[in-house]
Amino acid sequence: MIEALFFLAAAVFPVGQGQPLLMTFPEESGVKSMQLWLETKKIPFAHVQGKWETIVGIDLDAKPGEHPAEVAVTFGDGRMEKRPVTIRVEIVKFPTTTLRVEDKYVELSPANQRRAAREAKELDAIYDKWTPEILWAQAFRSPIPGQTRGSNFGHRRVFNGQPRAPHAGADLKASTGTPIHAANRGRVVLAKNLFFTGNTVILDHGLGIYTIYAHLSRIDVKVSGIAEEERIIGLAGATGRVTGPHLHWSARIQGSRVDPFGLLSIE
Secondary structure, eight states: OEEEEOSSTTOEEEEETTOEEEEEEEOOTTEEEEEEEETTEEEEOEEETTEEEEEEEOOTTOOSEEEEEEEEEEETTSOEEEEEEEEEEEOOOOOEEEEOOOGGGTSOOHHHHHHHHHHHHHHHHHHTOOOSSOOOOSOOOOSSTTOOOOBOTTOEEEETTEEOOOOOEEEEOOOTTOEEEOSSSEEEEEEEEETTTEEEEEEEEETTEEEEEEEEEEEOOOTTOEEOTTOEEEEEBOOSSOSSSBEEEEEEETTEEEOGGGGTTOO
16 A cells, blocks of 8 residues: 655656555645545545545556546635646556366356346445545454465456456455454445355445455344444355355455555554
8 A cells, every 4th residue: 555645736646556545635724625536536535633535446457557636625615726646557467367166156057147247236336335434443454363465366367267357355364264353443334145255244444445355154244233343244264156265355445446455554
């Protein structure tokens, strides 16, 4: 994760594909709200401890190069200032991984095709909603204490000889029954079995930030409840499209697929 501290307009902020970018604006007299206008997205800033900040998600397939953006600053008297900034996306080379899974997860039956499409639509509806305030209270932490990095994020995957979408999460080593903790305080917005990811929990942390916990053997939270940081939300397992027990941990930030371990330095 890269932190960008704004003091001057027209600044350029580098960030790699698939990484979060923490942007911070210093306190200004009379400012009511701030938004980052990036392409079609309007990303809210939150007022935190005398400063304005937001986290921008850069998708793992984001086009490398300079992306012009604006910070829209609204004052209490109704005035608005637009301050130009540039986000420079730097290319990251992701390897290719070849996997063997049950044929039903590659050659989907008509019923499974309908189920997968229905669930994809449900997930898109979740990620399209951005809670405008910060729900977390402390720094993000690994859902399995002691594991400070995962594997396979961004890997281009080939299942049973057929190319599929990039791996949008990190895989953490875990045997069946390993307790899985909430990476930070958040609202439970999904807790159910899905076709590809098995037993899955999704937490909304605010500002369009979601963390996803997949392939669980057991789910211990309910939708609409608040999971405090480090709460056990379920147990690791091997449900869904997997080759063995582990935790698939991923993050979506304003819809962008981001390495969840990039969140660990955000407070």
